[in-house]
Amino acid sequence: MSLVAEQVSWRIGQKPVLERVSLAAEPGKVLGLLGPNGSGKTSLLRLLAGLRQPSDGRVSLEGRDIRSLGRRTLAQRIAFVEQHGATNADLRVIDVVKLGRFPHRSAFSGWTQADETAVGEAIARAGMTDKRNDRWQTLSGGERQRAHIARALAQTPRELILDEPTNHLDIHHQISLLQLVSSLSLTCIIALHDLNHAAMFCDRLVVLDGGRVVAAGTPEETLTETLLREVFAVDARVEASPYHARPHIHFLPFGPGRGG
Numbered sequence: 395m396s397l398v399a400e401q402v403s404w405r406i407g408q409k410p411v412l413e414r415v416s417l418a419a420e421p422g423k424v425l426g427l428l429g430p431n432g433s434g435k436t437s438l439l440r441l442l443a444g445l446r447q448p449s450d451g452r453v454s455l456e457g458r459d460i461r462s463l464g465r466r467t468l469a470q471r472i473a474f475v476e477q478h479g480a481t482n483a484d485l486r487v488i489d490v491v492k493l494g495r496f497p498h499r500s501a502f503s504g505w506t507q508a509d510e511t512a513v514g515e516a517i518a519r520a521g522m523t524d525k526r527n528d529r530w531q532t533l534s535g536g537e538r539q540r541a542h543i544a545r546a547l548a549q550t551p552r553e554l555i556l557d558e559p560t561n562h563l564d565i566h567h568q569i570s571l572l573q574l575v576s577s578l579s580l581t582c583i584i585a586l587h588d589l590n591h592a593a594m595f596c597d598r599l600v601v602l603d604g605g606r607v608v609a610a611g612t613p614e615e616t617l618t619e620t621l622l623r624e625v626f627a628v629d630a631r632v633e634a635s636p637y638h639a640r641p642h643i644h645f646l647p648f649g650p651g652r653g654g
């Protein structure tokens with residue numbers, strides 16, 4: 395296993411946000427993190443990235459508690475694309491993506507061919523080659539999102555953590571990003587709201603509700619009509635897709651008095 399959370403709890407003051415959450419991300423696989431608004435997805439991703447420490451339990455990377463790993467080692471291994479990542483508005487796309495190389499550089503090394511290659515490939519994979527010299531404030535929300543993804547790829551991580559990375563993207567870029575992520579031989583943990591996209595592109599899913607894991611397994615095991623009703627408060631029919639090998643969810647309209 396690569397990134398593992400064992401019985402992780404996180405509280406803010408007296409308020410429990412995550413309670414005894416365990417999950418294990420398999421190398422080279424995509425683990426989807428699902429759950430309604432406020433269920434604890436972002437909080438858990440921040441713990442997995444080492445940006446926060448759990449109140450109880452531990453997060454480990456290949457068996458070592460991430461608290462024992464230095465910031466630089468963690469940054470060489472784990473890239474995190476946050477939901478509302480901020481960026482200095484004066485930079486160009488290429489400058490933002492170059493920041494991804496920072497953990498790999500020392501005070502004495504100049505900009506190397508390996509840095510150049512990593513940045514060029516990351517920009518191409520994120521579909522930003524045409525925009526590489528554009529200034530940050532001229533980009534659309536979706537282009538900024540893709541530039542942040544390029545920066546994460548330039549980091550050449552072995553673990554990639556993405557918090558709702560498709561939420562500003564048009565449908566073409568949503569599908570192409572998820573396809574890209576699932577084609578990389580990286581360990582990927584991705585929080586998603588689109589349950590059909592999760593079913594199509596994730597190998598395994600973990601569902602949070604109220605800060606606890608309420609389901610985990612393959613998309614077929616996890617995305618049941620009962621779970622959709624009990625956790626997401628929607629009526630739906632789940633069937634094997636005739637077009638791909640994964641389940642497909644048909645959402646049904648709310649009955650009278652059930653909207654909102």
Ligand SMILES: Nc1ncnc2c1ncn2[C@@H]1O[C@H](COP(=O)(O)OP(=O)(O)OP(=O)(O)O)[C@@H](O)[C@H]1O
Nearest residue numbers: 406409411429430431432433434435436437438477
């Ligand atoms: N710094 C904080 N201070 C107070 N409460 C917080 C803080 N961070 C998170 N919370 C609370 O913890 C709960 C979980 O939040 P979190 O952002 O992890 O949920 P989420 O599943 O990512 O939600 P969404 O789908 O809306 O992005 C929410 O009730 C939120 O208000």
